[in-house]
Amino acid sequence: xxxxxxxxAAFLGLAAGDDELGRALARIRAVERExxxxxxxxxxxxxxxxxxxxxxxxxxxxxxxxxxxAANWLRAxxxxxxxxxxxxxxxxxxxxxxxxxxxxxxxxxxxxxxYDWLLRLDPSAPDRLLPGMLDDPGRExxxxxxxxxxxxxxxxxxxxxxxxxxxxxxxxxxxxxEPDQVNAIAKTLKDLGFGVDLRAHYGFIDRWxxxxxxxxxxxxxxxxxxxxxKELDPKAPPAGKDGQPARIVEHTTADPHxxxxxxxxxxxxxxxxxxxxxxxxxxxxxPVELRVATNNxxxxxxxxxxxxxxxxxxxxxxxxxxxLRGALRKGRNDVLLKICQNEQKEDWAQKxxxxxxxxxxxGGAIPFKVVTEPAPK
Amino acid sequence: xxLPALALATLxxxxxxxxxxxxxxxxxxxxxxxxxxxxxxxxxxxTADLPGRGLSSPIVAGGxxxxxxxxxxxxxxxxxxxxxxxxxxxxxxxTFAATGSTxxxxxxxxxAPTPAADARAVFALFAxxxxxxxxxxxDLLWYRSLVGDYPTIGxxxxxxxxxxxxxxxxxxxxxxxGDSFVAGIDARTGTNLxxxxxxxxxxxxxxxxxxxxxxxxxxxxxxxxxxxxxxxxGSRLWSFSGGxxxxxxxxxGDGLVLATGGTLTALxxxxxxxxxxxxxxxxxxxxxxxxxxxxxxxxxNSAGVVICADASTGEERWRARSxxxxxxxxxxxxxxxxxxxxxxxxxxxxxxxxxxxxxVNVLEGPMMASPAVSGGALFLRSDKRxxxxxx
Numbered sequence: 001x002x003x004x005x006x007x008x009a010a011f012l013g014l015a016a017g018d019d020e021l022g023r024a025l026a027r028i029r030a031v032e033r034e035x036x037x038x039x040x041x042x043x044x045x046x047x048x049x050x051x052x053x054x055x056x057x058x059x060x061x062x063x064x065x066x067x068x069x070a071a072n073w074l075r076a077x078x079x080x081x082x083x084x085x086x087x088x089x090x091x092x093x094x095x096x097x098x099x100x101x102x103x104x105x106x107x108x109x110x111x112x113x114x115y116d117w118l119l120r121l122d123p124s125a126p127d128r129l130l131p132g133m134l135d136d137p138g139r140e141x142x143x144x145x146x147x148x149x150x151x152x153x154x155x156x157x158x159x160x161x162x163x164x165x166x167x168x169x170x171x172x173x174x175x176x177x178e179p180d181q182v183n184a185i186a187k188t189l190k191d192l193g194f195g196v197d198l199r200a201h202y203g204f205i206d207r208w209x210x211x212x213x214x215x216x217x218x219x220x221x222x223x224x225x226x227x228x229x230k231e232l233d234p235k236a237p238p239a240g241k242d243g244q245p246a247r248i249v250e251h252t253t254a255d256p257h258x259x260x261x262x263x264x265x266x267x268x269x270x271x272x273x274x275x276x277x278x279x280x281x282x283x284x285x286x287p288v289e290l291r292v293a294t295n296n297x298x299x300x301x302x303x304x305x306x307x308x309x310x311x312x313x314x315x316x317x318x319x320x321x322x323x324l325r326g327a328l329r330k331g332r333n334d335v336l337l338k339i340c341q342n343e344q345k346e347d348w349a350q351k352x353x354x355x356x357x358x359x360x361x362x363g364g365a366i367p368f369k370v371v372t373e374p375a376p377k
Numbered sequence: 378x379x380l381p382a383l384a385l386a387t388l389x390x391x392x393x394x395x396x397x398x399x400x401x402x403x404x405x406x407x408x409x410x411x412x413x414x415x416x417x418x419x420x421x422x423x424t425a426d427l428p429g430r431g432l433s434s435p436i437v438a439g440g441x442x443x444x445x446x447x448x449x450x451x452x453x454x455x456x457x458x459x460x461x462x463x464x465x466x467x468x469x470x471x472t473f474a475a476t477g478s479t480x481x482x483x484x485x486x487x488x489a490p491t492p493a494a495d496a497r498a499v500f501a502l503f504a505x506x507x508x509x510x511x512x513x514x515x516d517l518l519w520y521r522s523l524v525g526d527y528p529t530i531g532x533x534x535x536x537x538x539x540x541x542x543x544x545x546x547x548x549x550x551x552x553x554x555g556d557s558f559v560a561g562i563d564a565r566t567g568t569n570l571x572x573x574x575x576x577x578x579x580x581x582x583x584x585x586x587x588x589x590x591x592x593x594x595x596x597x598x599x600x601x602x603x604x605x606x607x608x609x610x611g612s613r614l615w616s617f618s619g620g621x622x623x624x625x626x627x628x629x630g631d632g633l634v635l636a637t638g639g640t641l642t643a644l645x646x647x648x649x650x651x652x653x654x655x656x657x658x659x660x661x662x663x664x665x666x667x668x669x670x671x672x673x674x675x676x677x678n679s680a681g682v683v684i685c686a687d688a689s690t691g692e693e694r695w696r697a698r699s700x701x702x703x704x705x706x707x708x709x710x711x712x713x714x715x716x717x718x719x720x721x722x723x724x725x726x727x728x729x730x731x732x733x734x735x736x737v738n739v740l741e742g743p744m745m746a747s748p749a750v751s752g753g754a755l756f757l758r759s760d761k762r763x764x765x766x767x768x
Contacts, residue, residue, distance in 0.1 A: 031520075033525060033526045034521075034526050034568060034569055035519065035521055035562075035563075035566060035567040035568035035569065036568070038519040038520075038521075038566055038567045038568065039566055041519070042517070042518055042519055045516070045517050046516065049516070067525070068474065068476040068522060068525060069476065069520070069521075069522045069525050071474065072473045072474060072476070072507065072509075072520050072522070073517060073520055075472060075473060075474060076471050076472075076473070076509070076517040076520070077517070079470070079471055079472060080469075080471070080515060080516070080517070083469055083470070083515070109474060143450070178450065180450060309529075310531050310554065310555070311554050311555075311577070312531060312532070312533055312554040315482075315532075315533035315534045316480065316482070316533050316534070318480055318533075321478075321480060321533070
């Protein structure tokens with residue numbers, strides 16, 4: 001622990017010899033699953049908070065590389081330090097906070113937390129910071145920057161400067177990543193006469209090979225590994241439901257959000273499973289988020305590995321509902337979805353659809369090309 | 378004889394309302410003086426703005442009111458707030474980032490489970506599976522990301538079961554379509570005392586802590602059964618199979634466990650099994666939990682009818698109306714039942730051999746959190762505001 005603490009202290013920029021704070025932050029960062037390390041972290045948390053404002057920036061820096069669990073311990077410490085300092089009228093380091101916010105090398109959530117505290121000290125900070133954050137790597141800061149830029153563009157529109165507003169909206173659209181913001185900007189641009197390609201912006205996969213159907217009567221098919229989960233030869237349709245050969249259908253969706261409605265493409269079926277296969281070519285490989293949404297029970301495979309499953313039906317479909325974090329290989333990669341329909345009869349339980357996209361951690365499309373093989377004639 | 382386990386604590390800390398449905402979990406307060414009438418500009422001791430949405434009830438412990446709320450475009454910021462119960466002054470606020478999914482039905486939110494408190498700490502669970510123990514002064518004592526621990530926890534409509542305390546065991550019900558379980562978590566350290574698998578079905582029922590035949594039992598109501606566990610070890614003590622609702626909590630007292638659903642079933646538990654005492658379809662409810670008080674059972678059904686029945690037989694005594702729908706469970710105090718509707722209307726009914734509606738009080742809704750009672754005041758919360766109603 002001691003060596004780790006010294007390394008962390010150096011990493012956090014703590015004053016030489018400030019082992020106590022470094023050790024305390026290292027203990028907080030060491031919390032593990034099922035409460036392992038909680039006992040040590042409780043004492044360490046008190047130590048960090050007791051150090052007052054001088055510990056605020058090191059605690060924020062300790063977010064870097066910490067997982068979500070440790071980050072929440074650190075978040076509570078930062079808030080407690082700030083709250084107690086304000087109550088005691090002790091000064092907080094506004095300049096240090098601003099420098100921290102501006103440093104894109106730090107964790108995005110920590111920078112946003114620093115920004116929140118900076119706002120309490122200096123309400124004019126957004127005027128200085130947000131205009132330069134449209135391409136920020138932090139999700140929340142970029143969201144704020146986009147919101148502010150949209151406000152300014154709307155004012156231009158209201159003032160009658162349509163060309164300047166459209167130009168501004170196009171620039172903001174390129175930077176926007178949050179679906180509610182992206183969709184709102186796209187609508188404004190459409191109203192102004194400028195179309196945008198939402199599928200490309202989000203990175204939705206639009207061309208699929210659909211293989212259907214397989215038995216899901218009694219919802220028992222979810223745990224059955226049908227042929228497409230093992231190996232799929234598009235030229236030789238596997239046996240499907242009721243012993244009939246499965247259909248292999250190539251489908252390109254025109255939906256702006258990449259939604260594939262299986263009830264339309266394959267016909268309405270109950271107690272059935274469809275597989276959706278897409279092959280994509282990645283120019284460089286690397287980390288990826290495969291984000292899927294569906295009303296139906298689903299399994300998600302990336303390059304033959306099961307990465308996510310959810311055995312839940314008809315409780316809503318929301319973009320980016322399920323996120324599989326993985327990596328693409330350079331060259332060809334296979335995305336396989338298993339979309340299960342049950343036998344519920346209610347009107348609200350009839351949907352059989354999905355959407356899937358490939359993006360980075362911020363939700364921006366990554367470069368890829370769909371190379372799904374055509375269905376056999 | 379089955380008794381609420383926290384009955385003694387109720388006597389010792391009569392002012393506190395430390396968990397979902399108060400001391401003992403039955404929605405009963407020993408307060409003798411409570412307001413009957415109030416409104417937007419009448420009868421309010423104080424109000425306080427809340428930062429965001431929540432269906433969780435306020436709780437009161439040690440002179441402080443604790444409330445949870447959530448904010449952010451996806452409800453991803455989770456707040457625990459402490460207010461001075463006398464003045465409404467905000468004392469502290471801690472915020473956590475959601476580590477689990479924030480997808481839910483529009484009616485609910487990530488701040489759905491009601492926190493629980495003891496003399497040392499307040500325990501706040503969110504629908505995202507984020508669970509924090511905070512000292513009454515806001516110090517973080519421990520934190521768990523239950524979805525971080527058990528990543529297949531899943532539910533697209535939102536989790537809502539509240540944690541409750543049984544001694545040093547914090548009872549948590551995370552019943553869902555993925556890693557579905559109930560657990561006893563050490564309130565002092567946040568580590569698991571025990572964890573038991575449950576049916577992979579979504580369930581929102583808050584556990585109930587009861588005394589039965591000299592021992593403490595943790596009762597969990599699921600769609601297919603009522604199960605009694607030893608809260609300290611997780612040993613299964615008895616179970617009763619049947620069809621039960623997935624939202625309201627069971628309630629126990631007078632030697633019975635009362636569990637609602639399409640039919641309200643009264644069980645007589647023994648040490649190893651429970652037998653059915655009686656069942657009454659007319660007393661079935663879908664959302665508000667039943668209340669048991671002085672040998673009488675009170676339910677609020679989906680039609681907005683408040684029904685009083687004899688707890689030992691299920692025989693109906695009277696009916697009264699309260700305009701619904703109702704998500705909050707009623708509370709009984711000062712000889713009255715307070716029935717809060719989603720719209721923020723509280724119907725106050727005097728209890729007796731015949732009901733007497735004393736007042737219908739309106740505050741701005743929606744209000745889906747059950748009221749808290751402490752210090753001669755009622756505490757209600759909406760998505761926007763916390764109300765302390767009293768002189």
